[in-house]
Amino acid sequence: MKRISIFLIFSLLILSCKQYINAQETKSKEKKTATTTVQINPATVKKHLFTLASDEMEGRATGTPGIEKAAQYIENEFKRIGLSYYGELTSYRQNFKHKDIEMFNVIGVLEGKSKKDEFVIVSAHYDHLGVKKEGKGDLIYNGANDDASGVVGVLALAEYYAKKDTNERTIVFVCFTAEEMGLIGSKYFGKDIDADTFVAGINLELIGKEPKTGPKTAWLTGFDRSNFGKIIQKNLKGTGYKLFPDPYPAFNLFFRSDNASLAKLGVPSHTFSTTPIDIDPDYHKVTDEASTLDIGILTETIKAVAIGTSSIINGKDTPTRVVIK
Numbered sequence: 485m486k487r488i489s490i491f492l493i494f495s496l497l498i499l500s501c502k503q504y505i506n507a508q509e510t511k512s513k514e515k516k517t518a519t520t521t522v523q524i525n526p527a528t529v530k531k532h533l534f535t536l537a538s539d540e541m542e543g544r545a546t547g548t549p550g551i552e553k554a555a556q557y558i559e560n561e562f563k564r565i566g567l568s569y570y571g572e573l574t575s576y577r578q579n580f581k582h583k584d585i586e587m588f589n590v591i592g593v594l595e596g597k598s599k600k601d602e603f604v605i606v607s608a609h610y611d612h613l614g615v616k617k618e619g620k621g622d623l624i625y626n627g628a629n630d631d632a633s634g635v636v637g638v639l640a641l642a643e644y645y646a647k648k649d650t651n652e653r654t655i656v657f658v659c660f661t662a663e664e665m666g667l668i669g670s671k672y673f674g675k676d677i678d679a680d681t682f683v684a685g686i687n688l689e690l691i692g693k694e695p696k697t698g699p700k701t702a703w704l705t706g707f708d709r710s711n712f713g714k715i716i717q718k719n720l721k722g723t724g725y726k727l728f729p730d731p732y733p734a735f736n737l738f739f740r741s742d743n744a745s746l747a748k749l750g751v752p753s754h755t756f757s758t759t760p761i762d763i764d765p766d767y768h769k770v771t772d773e774a775s776t777l778d779i780g781i782l783t784e785t786i787k788a789v790a791i792g793t794s795s796i797i798n799g800k801d802t803p804t805r806v807v808i809k
C-alpha cells in the first residue's frame with residue numbers, strides 16, 4: 485500500500501511538473517501550441533483500426549460482404565461526425581460497376597467557409613485483398629496497415645476538422661474502393677471532377693509503423709513533383725515532427741496509390757507513409773494485423789498531417805500543380 489501511495493505522489497509530482505513545463509513551452513513557442521492543441525484521440529484511433537482490420541471484415545475485398553461491413557462502419561462515422569454528401573449523391577456512396585462487380589467509394593464532405601468551391605481531398609483506400617483461397621491457419625488478409633491505417637486517418641481528420649469548424653476550403657473525405665485491383669475507385673472518382681477546382685490531394689497509406697527515416701517522421705511520395713511537401717515541412721517546423729521525400733524512388737510509389745489518379749489530372753496529390761516497405765514482413769501478407777501497428781505512431785502521424793496541411797485547408801497556401809510528361 486505504502487509503495488503504491490509513494491508511487492502515486494511521485495506520479496502526481498511528475499504530472500504537475502510536466503504540466504508546468506508544457507505551459508512554459510506553450511508560452512515561449514507559438515508553433516508548439518499547434519501540436520498540443522491538435523486533439524486526435526488515441527483511443528478512437530485504436531477503435532477504428534481494430535474494427536476495420538478485424539477478422540469480421542474478411543479482408544475487405546471489393547464486392548464481398550466483408551467490405552460492405554467496413555463501408556457501413558465508415559458511413560456511420562461520417563454520419564456521427566456530421567459530414568454531408570458529395571455533389572449530387574444522395575448517400576455517402578458513389579456507386580459504379582467495374583468488370584461486373586458492383587462497387588463504391590465512400591465520400592463525406594465538410595463544406596468550406598470562404599472558399600467552398602476549392603476542394604482538398606483527404607483519402608485512403610478501404611479495400612484490401614480478402615481471404616486466401618486455400619491453406620491452413622490464418623487465411624484473412626486483414627490489411628491493418630494497408631490501408632485500414634489510412635482510413636483511420638481519414639476518419640480521425642474528418643472528426644478533427646468538423647470539431648474545429650474553421651476550414652476555409654471544402655474538404656472531401658474519400659475512402660476509395662478497389663485500389664488493390666488497380667486504383668479503380670480513384671480513377672472513377674477522377675473521371676467526373678473539374679480537376680482545376682481540386683487544390684490538393686492528401687492520401688494516406690501504411691501510416692502505422694516507424695519508418696526508416698526515424699521516429700516522429702513520415703515520408704511523402706512525389707516530393708519534387710509540386711511544392712506540396714515543402715508547404716508541409718514549413719508548417720511542421722518547431723513541432724518535432726519531420727517530413728522527408730520518399731526514400732524508395734525505385735519502387736515508383738507515387739504511381740502505385742490512389743494519389744496518382746488525381747495527380748495525372750494535374751492535382752498536387754501525394755501519399756504520406758511511414759512504413760519501411762522494403763523490409764516490412766507484413767506487407768500484403770495475412771500477418772498485416774492491427775496488433776503489429778503502433779497506435780502512438782499512427783496518432784502522431786495523423787496529428788502531423790493535420791498540422792502540416794493546415795495552411796492548405798485554411799486557404800493560405802496553394803501548392804503548385806503536378807505536371808506529368
Ligand SMILES: [Zn+2]
Nearest residue numbers: 609630631689
Ligand atoms: Zn495500400
